[in-house]
Amino acid sequence: MKQVAHLEKHFNFPVMPDVKSMSQKFSLRNKRIEFTDPEIINGLQTDNAMIIRYLYKKYYPGIKSLVLSFHHLRLMPEDIFQEGITRVILNIRNGRFEGKSSFYTYFSAVCKNLCLKELKQMSHYDYNEDVNENLHESNDDMYDILPLMIGIKSRMDESCKQIIDLRFKMAGPGNEIPEAADSEHNMRFEVIAGILGIEAENARQRFKRCLEKLRNMLSADPRWVEYWKTV
Amino acid sequence: MKELNHDHELIEKYLEGGMSPSEVKDFLARVNSEPELADKLAFRRKLEMEWKAAAKYQSIKKQVARVINMEKAEAGKNRLIWMVAASVVVLATIGSLFFFINPSPGEKNDILASGDSLINQGETISKPFYKEMPVLASIDSVRTSQVTSQVHSVFSENDTIILQWIPAGIKNHLYIFSLPDSTLVLSWELQPGLDEYLITPGSFKPGDYMWYINTPSRICQFSITSQKNQK
Numbered sequence: 001m002k003q004v005a006h007l008e009k010h011f012n013f014p015v016m017p018d019v020k021s022m023s024q025k026f027s028l029r030n031k032r033i034e035f036t037d038p039e040i041i042n043g044l045q046t047d048n049a050m051i052i053r054y055l056y057k058k059y060y061p062g063i064k065s066l067v068l069s070f071h072h073l074r075l076m077p078e079d080i081f082q083e084g085i086t087r088v089i090l091n092i093r094n095g096r097f098e099g100k101s102s103f104y105t106y107f108s109a110v111c112k113n114l115c116l117k118e119l120k121q122m123s124h125y126d127y128n129e130d131v132n133e134n135l136h137e138s139n140d141d142m143y144d145i146l147p148l149m150i151g152i153k154s155r156m157d158e159s160c161k162q163i164i165d166l167r168f169k170m171a172g173p174g175n176e177i178p179e180a181a182d183s184e185h186n187m188r189f190e191v192i193a194g195i196l197g198i199e200a201e202n203a204r205q206r207f208k209r210c211l212e213k214l215r216n217m218l219s220a221d222p223r224w225v226e227y228w229k230t231v
Numbered sequence: 232m233k234e235l236n237h238d239h240e241l242i243e244k245y246l247e248g249g250m251s252p253s254e255v256k257d258f259l260a261r262v263n264s265e266p267e268l269a270d271k272l273a274f275r276r277k278l279e280m281e282w283k284a285a286a287k288y289q290s291i292k293k294q295v296a297r298v299i300n301m302e303k304a305e306a307g308k309n310r311l312i313w314m315v316a317a318s319v320v321v322l323a324t325i326g327s328l329f330f331f332i333n334p335s336p337g338e339k340n341d342i343l344a345s346g347d348s349l350i351n352q353g354e355t356i357s358k359p360f361y362k363e364m365p366v367l368a369s370i371d372s373v374r375t376s377q378v379t380s381q382v383h384s385v386f387s388e389n390d391t392i393i394l395q396w397i398p399a400g401i402k403n404h405l406y407i408f409s410l411p412d413s414t415l416v417l418s419w420e421l422q423p424g425l426d427e428y429l430i431t432p433g434s435f436k437p438g439d440y441m442w443y444i445n446t447p448s449r450i451c452q453f454s455i456t457s458q459k460n461q462k
Contacts, residue, residue: 052298082299086292090284142284149285168279170286185248186279208239214278231277 037103044089055085059104063111070115074122084111087143117144145227152217160210166192167207238268242275385454389432408435408442411452416440 035043035054043051063084064077088107091097097106153161167186189207193200218224244250245258262269408416416435437457 047294049294049298052295053302056299056302078299082292082295085295086288089291089295090288143288145281146285146288149281150289153282153285164282165286168283170283186243186246188247188249204243207243211275211278214282215274218278228274228277231273 037099040103041092041097041099044092052085055107056081059107062104063108066108066111067115070119072115072119072122075115075118080111080114080118083114087114090143141230145223148221148223149218152214152221155217156210156213159206160213163192163196163203163207164210164214166195238271242272245272246275246279385456388435388437388455388457390455408440411439411441413441 033054035051040051040055043054060077060081063081067075067077067080084107087110088097091110101109167189169187189200189203192207193203196203198206241258245255250258262272410416435455437455439452439454441452
């Protein structure tokens with residue numbers, strides 16, 4: 001544990017205790033260190049910043065070449081890399097990465113498909129013709145709707161975001177959510193009322209009003225309408 | 232309207248686990264037989280799922296961006312170190328060329344290392360950057376011994392100016408004398424073990440001069456006046 005603390009200080013980013021062996025491996029800074037695919041996948045599952053850093057060092061040049069090969073000014077290699085790695089992490093954590101191909105093959109396929117989708121959005125490019133087969137093990141279309149939800153969320157007022165987060169049991173940093181063990185169900189309005197210091201009926205009405213607002217904002221967006229048809 | 236509210240309340244009660252087993256049974260029976268209610272429940276579940284997914288996605292994307300920015304910052308720092316190292320090499324090369332072209336001033340100019348007892352009779356001034364930097368002159372000929380960046384010192388062309396500087400652990404320093412337009416007049420490198428340097432009369436023609444050590448960050452100004460003018 002001492003060594004982990006030392007490395008944290010040395011590298012200035014958090015080192016997870018459960019990947020101590022990786023930390024030791026990575027601490028040999030001047031040597032070329034390689035992580036195996038299972039180590040990478042384990043690291044991404046356990047929220048390990050070191051692995052993200054490693055992936056950026058190792059794979060960013062390749063992804064950059066891939067993106068630049070499309071010869072389109074609107075495709076930014078760094079944005080594609082960030083979006084790609086975010087989706088890969090979510091896929092791994094949600095059990096959608098089956099490991100049928102190597103990690104890099106999969107990751108570059110995600111990035112390539114992101115480029116193709118961007119191009120499709122900008123023109124009448126036939127996205128489906130070039131879609132990479134390595135992606136068939138996981139459909140990442142579901143992520144396309146998330147930026148829309150983030151945008152709508154950012155336009156909602158704080159009290160609405162707060163009560164929806166509470167109802168869905170989503171703790172912000174430093175906020176302890178009661179009944180967290182019962183993640184199957186939504187938080188009861190009586191509990192929410194206790195946290196916010198209001199009446200349960202007020203909490204119920206506020207949530208109802210905010211949920212209706214969210215529903216209306218989403219339904220007014222053609223991307224959501226299109227998405228909802230496919231669900 | 233009442234029915235709509237009732238459906239909403241039923242769905243929320245079901246989702247918070249607030250129904251008794253028999254209520255759950257009845258509710259699910261209704262969901263199976265009423266497509267409208269089934270749609271409402273599906274929509275509500277989808278909203279919750281996407282809300283949570285958006286938060287996760289946003290948090291991972293932020294983390295990825297943070298790690299990549301850190302990596303970029305470090306890469307930038309390393310690049311800076313390399314640039315500084317390269318600049319030092321270039322400057323050192325230019326410096327050595329300069330000395331190769333202009334032989335040691337000690338050989339060519341009237342600058343002498345002196346053990347003369349007169350050295351101890353001058354005035355010592357303190358400069359914060361260079362520590363002790365006394366400027367001494369022979370007792371008979373000196374009109375003023377103050378050479379500071381604030382005071383414009385005036386010497387006669389017959390004065391013997393003795394410079395004494397005892398640097399604390401500093402090596403490879405150059406005394407540089409130039410005209411106010413930065414034209415180099417005289418320069419020499421501090422010799423190891425020698426703390427005093429003597430400029431004999433006639434080394435400088437009457438006029439205004441600047442002198443500094445290494446770089447013109449702290450410039451001292453002085454003038455040499457002709458004997459005729461003084462009379």
